[in-house]
Amino acid sequence: MCSFDARIGTDWAFERYEAIRPRLPKASYEKTSQPAANLAEVASHFDGFILDAFGVLNRGETPIPGAVDRITQLRDMGKSLIVLTNAASYTRAQVLEKYHRLGFDFTPDEVVSSRDLALAALPQLPEGQHWSAGATVTDSFDDVPHRIGQLLDDPEQYQSAGGFLLLSSGRWTDQDTQRLITALRDRPRPVVVANPDLVAPREDGLTIEPGSFAHTLMDETPVTPIFFGKPYQDAFDAAISRMSGIPRHRIAMVGDTLHTDILGGAAAGLGTVLITDHGLFRGVDVHPFIERSGIRPSWIVPTT
Numbered sequence: 001m002c003s004f005d006a007r008i009g010t011d012w013a014f015e016r017y018e019a020i021r022p023r024l025p026k027a028s029y030e031k032t033s034q035p036a037a038n039l040a041e042v043a044s045h046f047d048g049f050i051l052d053a054f055g056v057l058n059r060g061e062t063p064i065p066g067a068v069d070r071i072t073q074l075r076d077m078g079k080s081l082i083v084l085t086n087a088a089s090y091t092r093a094q095v096l097e098k099y100h101r102l103g104f105d106f107t108p109d110e111v112v113s114s115r116d117l118a119l120a121a122l123p124q125l126p127e128g129q130h131w132s133a134g135a136t137v138t139d140s141f142d143d144v145p146h147r148i149g150q151l152l153d154d155p156e157q158y159q160s161a162g163g164f165l166l167l168s169s170g171r172w173t174d175q176d177t178q179r180l181i182t183a184l185r186d187r188p189r190p191v192v193v194a195n196p197d198l199v200a201p202r203e204d205g206l207t208i209e210p211g212s213f214a215h216t217l218m219d220e221t222p223v224t225p226i227f228f229g230k231p232y233q234d235a236f237d238a239a240i241s242r243m244s245g246i247p248r249h250r251i252a253m254v255g256d257t258l259h260t261d262i263l264g265g266a267a268a269g270l271g272t273v274l275i276t277d278h279g280l281f282r283g284v285d286v287h288p289f290i291e292r293s294g295i296r297p298s299w300i301v302p303t304t
Contacts, residue, residue: 008206010284011192015201017259018293020198020215024259026230027267029296032039036301037071039254039273046271048080048251052089052230053077053258055279056304058102060202067304068103080246081110084239084253086260087117088194088210089136089168091143112238114229115167118194119144121228122165125190129162134210136170152176156181163190166210166225176212184221191217191225196232197260201279210281230255231264240268254304256280258295272297275304 036042039049051057057067074081083099083106090098095113099106122131122144130147132154133139141148151157151164152171160178184191197209214225229235236253243251252271255261258280265272274297276286290296 008208008278009088009198010206010289013206013280014258014289016212016215018196021259021293022130022217025233026269026272027263027295029262029266029294030269030272030298031296033274033290033297033300036299038066038301038303042252042273042299042301043074043077043079045254046079046250048246049074050082050236050239050243050251050253050265050270051086052253052255052257052261052275052279053085055201055282056254056275057083057104059278060204060299061098061100061205063104070304071104071106074200079298080243081106082106082110082239082242084113084230084235085111086114086195086197086209086235087200088113088229089139089170090115091140092116094140097110099226109225109242112235112242114196114235115194117234118165118192118228119146119148121226121234122146122192123190124165125162131155131163131165131192131238132161133165133167134169134172134176135165139167143196146186152277155179161189163192166193166214167195169195169209169213172208172210173185177216180213181217181220184217184223184270188221188223190222193225193227194229196229197226197257199280201282206280221236230260231267232271233268236264236268236270240270252298258289258293258297262297264294266295273299273300273301275301277302278304
C-alpha cells in the first residue's frame, strides 16, 4: 500500500534531487537533445536498450499504453534489452511475475534489480547481530543469505539491529524516520539503501521512496548510507555486463527521471533517452527542468 501526498509533485521532486546533486555521480551531457516520437524512431542509433520500469514500461501496476508492443518491435529489430529497476520490494521471481502479468516477455537474464545488487553486497555483521528491513508486510526474504527482521513490525529492532536495509516506503512514516535518526545517533550502524529513488510514478500520483528518507538520515546522523541502484555505477555495470559486448555508445538508458536515469546513464558512458509523458514529468514541460539542471538527454520522446 502506497500513500500519496498532493504536495509531492514534479517541482518538489526536482528541487529535492537538485539539493542532493553533490552526492550523485558526475557526468557530462549532450549539447542538444534530439526529439523523436517513440523508441522505434531512435532504434537505428542503438543496438541495446537498458529500460527503467516505472514511467517507461509501467506506471504502478498498469502498463504504459503501447509499451508491450514496442518491446516486441525492438526484439524483432534485433535489439538487446535489459530492465534496470530500483523497485526493491520484489524478489526476482516476483519481478518477472509482475512483468509477465502486464504482458511483457522478459526473461530472468533480462532483469537487473537494485534489490539483487544490494543483497549480494550486504556486509557481514558481527556474530549474533542481524539486519532489520524497512519493508512491506508481504516482503519475503527467502532470497537472502542473512537473518533479516521486519523493522516496522518490531520497534525494538531500532535498538537491537546490527544494520538497516531500506527496501520499501510502503509502510514508512515520518515517525519511522525520526526513530531511525535517534537510533543511529545513539549507535551508528550500517544502512543499505536498495531503492535510491526519491519518488516513483504510480497511477494516482507520486509516492515517496526510500532514497528520500535515506538522504534525510545522511543529513541528520553520522552514518553515510550505502546506495545500490540507479544512478550509481554498480547498477549500470551489472546491466552493461549482460549486453553481449555492445559498445557503450551503442547502448541507450531509457528512463523518466533526469537525476537517476539520465544522469546515471550519462555517467556510465551510455546514450540516454528521456520518456516524458508517463513518469516524473507527466503533464509538464520538461525543457525548463533540463535547462536548470544541465542534465541533458541524448533524445527526448513522449512515450515508449
